[in-house]
Amino acid sequence: MIKSLKNQLVLALGLLVTVIGVVQGVSSYQLSKTGMSALLDMRLEQVAARLRDGLAESLPKNPARGTQDERDVVAVVWKPGQDVPFRTTDPSLHFPRDAQPGFSGAEFNGEHWRIFTRQEPTMTIQVAQRSSIRREITQEAATQTLWPIAVLLPLVWIAVALVVRRSLRQLNELGAEVSAIDMGHLQPLSTVGVPTEIEPFIHSINTMIERLASSIEKERKFIADAAHELRTPLTALQLQADNLAPHIYPGNQERFQELRKGIARSGKLITQLLRLARADAPMNGSPLARVDLSEVVTGAVADVLPIALARGMDIGAEEMVNAHVRAVETDIGMAVKNLVSNAVRYTPDGGTIDLHMRRDGDMVWIDVIDTGPGIDETLLPRVFDRFFRANPDVEGSGLGLSIVKAIAARYGGDVTLKNRSDGRSGIVASIGFPVEEVKENTVALALNL
Ligand SMILES: Nc1ncnc2c1ncn2[C@@H]1O[C@H](COP(=O)(O)OP(=O)(O)OP(=O)(O)O)[C@@H](O)[C@H]1O
Ligand SMILES: [Mg+2]
Numbered sequence: 272m273i274k275s276l277k278n279q280l281v282l283a284l285g286l287l288v289t290v291i292g293v294v295q296g297v298s299s300y301q302l303s304k305t306g307m308s309a310l311l312d313m314r315l316e317q318v319a320a321r322l323r324d325g326l327a328e329s330l331p332k333n334p335a336r337g338t339q340d341e342r343d344v345v346a347v348v349w350k351p352g353q354d355v356p357f358r359t360t361d362p363s364l365h366f367p368r369d370a371q372p373g374f375s376g377a378e379f380n381g382e383h384w385r386i387f388t389r390q391e392p393t394m395t396i397q398v399a400q401r402s403s404i405r406r407e408i409t410q411e412a413a414t415q416t417l418w419p420i421a422v423l424l425p426l427v428w429i430a431v432a433l434v435v436r437r438s439l440r441q442l443n444e445l446g447a448e449v450s451a452i453d454m455g456h457l458q459p460l461s462t463v464g465v466p467t468e469i470e471p472f473i474h475s476i477n478t479m480i481e482r483l484a485s486s487i488e489k490e491r492k493f494i495a496d497a498a499h500e501l502r503t504p505l506t507a508l509q510l511q512a513d514n515l516a517p518h519i520y521p522g523n524q525e526r527f528q529e530l531r532k533g534i535a536r537s538g539k540l541i542t543q544l545l546r547l548a549r550a551d552a553p554m555n556g557s558p559l560a561r562v563d564l565s566e567v568v569t570g571a572v573a574d575v576l577p578i579a580l581a582r583g584m585d586i587g588a589e590e591m592v593n594a595h596v597r598a599v600e601t602d603i604g605m606a607v608k609n610l611v612s613n614a615v616r617y618t619p620d621g622g623t624i625d626l627h628m629r630r631d632g633d634m635v636w637i638d639v640i641d642t643g644p645g646i647d648e649t650l651l652p653r654v655f656d657r658f659f660r661a662n663p664d665v666e667g668s669g670l671g672l673s674i675v676k677a678i679a680a681r682y683g684g685d686v687t688l689k690n691r692s693d694g695r696s697g698i699v700a701s702i703g704f705p706v707e708e709v710k711e712n713t714v715a716l717a718l719n720l
Pocket of ligand 2 (some may be wrong): 612613667671
């Protein structure tokens with residue numbers, strides 16, 4: 272069974288057209304044969320009429336043998352009371368003189384003839400033609416009628432295939448659009464220019480997208496609320512622990528410090544959860560500003576500088592590019608800081624961290640390159656998953672890169688993480704945003720003011 276709708280349609284329409292073509296061909300072939308036969312009969316009748324009207328006398332008495340072409344009609348004229356024909360165009364042929372008037376058939380010298388006999392008071396006229404020649408002529412004429420159909424049929428098949436392909440292209444485009452739906456930005460599909468048959472389909476998909484978006488939003492809100500609610504008791508717990516610290520026996524201090532670290536870890540996890548829920552949230556009219564990316568880069572370096580220096584690391588930003596992004600400033604800062612703090616966290620003491628900026632078309636990219644251990648290639652595709660941690664020896668919640676990804680997606684940007692390809696071990700973490708181009712007249716307007 273053919274699964275493709277396109278092939279089914281092409282086959283069905285093509286076969287239909289072929290059947291119509293064949294039926295039409297057969298009937299026009301038959302009609303043309305009958306018509307030609309009637310024409311040939313009419314010619315025999317006309318010749319007989321001309322012979323009656325005096326042409327018989329002008330025929331030669333003794334025609335030379337072999338002058339008659341076998342395609343020609345043969346005419347024989349009898350006068351009453353004479354045993355031999357008065358005139359004949361082929362003396363070797365003797366048709367039965369008493370044949371019934373009108374059309375008849377007879378066999379002579381192994382050939383079949385169609386004969387028209389006209390009985391007049393003064394003469395009997397017979398005009399005949401070989402049946403094989405008549406067949407040849409009628410078939411030739413009938414075959415001519417088949418040419419247009421024979422040429423048109425393949426052309427119609429091609430036309431059917433093209434029309435069906437063109438009509439179904441929109442279905443393919445719709446399929447591509449559905450599979451390209453970004454889960455981070457669930458947008459309804461457009462119904463503009465869509466055929467009416469496909470519209471209900473799109474409406475169903477859009478209803479599904481709406482439901483999906485609302486359930487994702489509910490889940491996000493639940494996480495945000497839960498993290499928010501947990502923060503207060505956890506802060507209280509931390510305060511209690513701080514107050515208790517001086518009253519703990521020295522013998523229990525080590526275990527008590529573990530408890531405090533655990534509380535601090537939970538606090539960080541809750542903070543990260545809240546940040547992720549906020550990065551995932553729809554923008555809802557948050558005020559956007561023109562963010563200078565080079566300032567964000569220097570700010571991120573300055574933030575980690577004390578820790579980096581304490582661990583003997585060399586951290587610096589080079590190749591700065593003048594580029595701006597339209598965004599909430601804290602979002603961009605948080606994304607870049609997450610990448611830089613990962614580089615510091617996972618690179619051993621004494622390592623190097625370089626930050627670069629580069630323009631690529633209408634995007635601006637920030638690369639954070641470290642000299643750490645890198646990440647196993649098999650684990651790399653999972654680093655943006657929530658709670659995924661490739662290196663459990665180092666403390667972390669596994670949410671930082673998910674937050675970065677959500678922020679990049681929010682502004683139409685992207686983030687990638689790769690192992691270095693220059694032969695050294697380490698990670699190249701890159702985040703890119705669409706550049707906000709300032710139109711020249713806007714600049715001029717601003718200068719005038
Ligand atoms: N520069 C890097 N070098 C080596 N491994 C890295 C680097 N950046 C990220 N990783 C790996 O990817 C994992 C996920 O990183 P992610 O930032 O999402 O979480 P995290 O750093 O563990 O926790 P946090 O939520 O505090 O950022 C990390 O646990 C680490 O194993
Ligand atoms: Mg991290």
